[in-house]
Amino acid sequence: MGRPIISVRGLGKRYQLGATPGHDTLRDHLAHALAALQRRWRRRNGEGAAPEPAGPREIWALREVSFDVMPGEVVGVIGRNGAGKSTLLKILSRITDPTEGEVRLRGRTASLLEVGTGFHPELTGRENIFLNGAILGMTQAEIRARFDEIVAFADIGPFLDTPVKRYSSGMYTRLAFAVAAHLQPEILVVDEVLAVGDAAFQKKCLNKMQDIGRTGRTILFVSHNLSAITRLCQRAIWLHQGRVMRDGPAAEVASAYLNSGIGTGAERTWPDGAAPGNTVVRLVRVRVRREDGTTCEAVDIREPVGIETEYEVLTPDKVLVPNYHFYNEEGVCVFISHDVDPAWRHRPKPCGRYRSTAWVPGNFLAEGRLTVNVAISTYRPFEVHVHERDAVAFTVVDNLSGETARGDYAGKLPGVVRPLLRWQTEVLES
Ligand SMILES: Nc1ncnc2c1ncn2[C@@H]1O[C@H](COP(=O)(O)OP(=O)(O)OP(=O)(O)O)[C@@H](O)[C@H]1O
Ligand SMILES: [Mg+2]
Known part of the structure; x- marks a missing residue:
């Protein structure tokens, strides 16, 4: 040593x-x-x-x-x-x-x-x-x-x-x-x-x-x-x-x-009566999670990250669609995602408590801090029941070991996403 x-x-x-x-x-x-x-x-x-x-x-x-x-x-x-x-x-x-x-x-x-x-x-x-x-x-x-x-x-x-x-x-x-x-x-x-x-x-x-x-x-x-x-x-x-x-x-x-x-923001819960929502649906909890179920504030750029929302449906028979809006540090909307689980497509939810999770794949987001707005909407007719801005936040961190989309370059990489693409180089003449 x-x-x-x-x-x-x-x-x-x-x-x-x-x-x-x-x-x-x-x-x-x-x-x-x-x-x-x-x-x-x-x-x-x-x-x-x-x-x-x-x-x-x-x-x-x-x-x-x-x-x-x-x-x-x-x-x-x-x-x-x-x-x-x-x-x-x-x-x-x-x-x-x-x-x-x-x-x-x-x-x-x-x-x-x-x-x-x-x-x-x-x-x-x-x-x-x-x-x-x-x-x-x-x-x-x-x-x-x-x-x-x-x-x-x-x-x-x-x-x-x-x-x-x-x-x-x-x-x-x-x-x-x-x-x-x-x-x-x-x-x-x-x-x-x-x-x-x-x-x-x-x-x-x-x-x-x-x-x-x-x-x-x-x-x-x-x-x-x-x-x-x-x-x-x-x-x-x-x-x-x-x-x-x-x-x-x-x-x-x-x-x-x-x-x-110290960096808080990976999990939010609301006490009864203070939860965002209306008479149709209310939020209970939102968190950022890993595949193993743990709540996380820092996410390895290569790992999938889940946004999980628990909510209480108070009025039955509405087709409720949770949706997430991801923003980066510059305030750019990186993307929006709607609940497209086929099991609930066009299907009204009876009263009760639900949990919806969306998975963002690994090797997709760029490093940096992302904040997530959580909304729950009905589309026919269009109605927004909940829209909680900055509900949760997390940080995507990168490192140089293993397979990453940055290769061996150590500097800051611009871009709102950082997908790991498949590359191929052929020798045409030598
Ligand atoms: N010359 C000084 N006289 C009195 N207190 C000091 C002096 N220098 C630093 N401190 C105090 O010592 C503590 C540690 O300060 P330090 O500057 O080492 O923190 P830091 O981790 O570098 O913070 P930052 O992230 O803000 O740069 C602080 O409470 C600071 O107010
Ligand atoms: Mg200092």
Whole structure:
């Protein structure tokens, strides 16, 4: 197995909130100033001793975090806002010290953290490239050998000799990524690069990171983009309130995270009296399910996914047709499907409770989040009894292992569907 290239043991980071005048954000400043004003005002109005705020508030941004990363592993770090992801990367990059525990890195580390770290604002793009290379322990000749590649990737040609403080945030990020990716670090630490930059650049970054991963270098990658995580990383660590909730194969961890209720939406039930519907029919429950019967928020792109609706028929003798409308993140209606079960075609439903499920085949939907509107209609005459918008939602996730319609291409694929087509190539002449 060899030795881990990153070892983290019992790592903890405690922040003091409101203890020192060191306020991080404008909001902190304002809140502090306002509290001081209020105290002064109370004092002046003889309201006795002004209540001081109850001691400095502490929070543990990270607590008891331990894991090892082996050379060549590409590890995704996921978790909701404030989970401690950036704090972990800042400690690994030595930008901040841990309060407890220890980190051991056995390789040259390059980090790409939020805009503002890593580059010197007064220096030009060119100077920053050399500075970063030197920090990584590279010689001038080694840096020079990579220089053109970096400039080409960052696409900042005309601004090479401009101080980076005059760069737009997009240019800044492009250069920062190019430097971190091309200076051949043994460990690359990347915090949510994909949040900035346009779609084309995001694609370039993802492909570059995949190339780097293939050359056997180690990557730690924070992202809220679960598709990017499952695509790039074999392994993921899910942080929740500063602790490791789960650490394992990326697709499993991403799915556990989505199913934890943090992304909610895979199941809806309505209490009596609050259910969508009318005197003819009412919804009881809608959920997104797998073939094995489990409710799921994250669906493997290759697996079929079922939308299951339970409903109560209150007025007999109507031909009721449940139908589902699937929308993607851009609000595009991907398709609509009606209940075409031959057993119920043209056949009125007696009063009672029913369950209708539609199966969307695997290797059909594109990755991303889909929301489903659930409706129940009668067609002769046309009448809509129920139309529940955004009844449920789920995320289609992709990965590179096994048979997928993306082949070996790791970037984002446009398109509202992603069918797996049958391909054939014949040699006509050789
Ligand atoms: N300099 C700081 N001073 C005080 N508290 C901080 C500081 N930096 C981070 N925190 C707090 O530590 C916790 C973890 O923050 P962190 O930035 O690591 O979260 P994150 O997982 O990266 O979140 P996001 O997804 O929003 O980027 C949060 O509660 C945050 O408010
Ligand atoms: Mg963060």
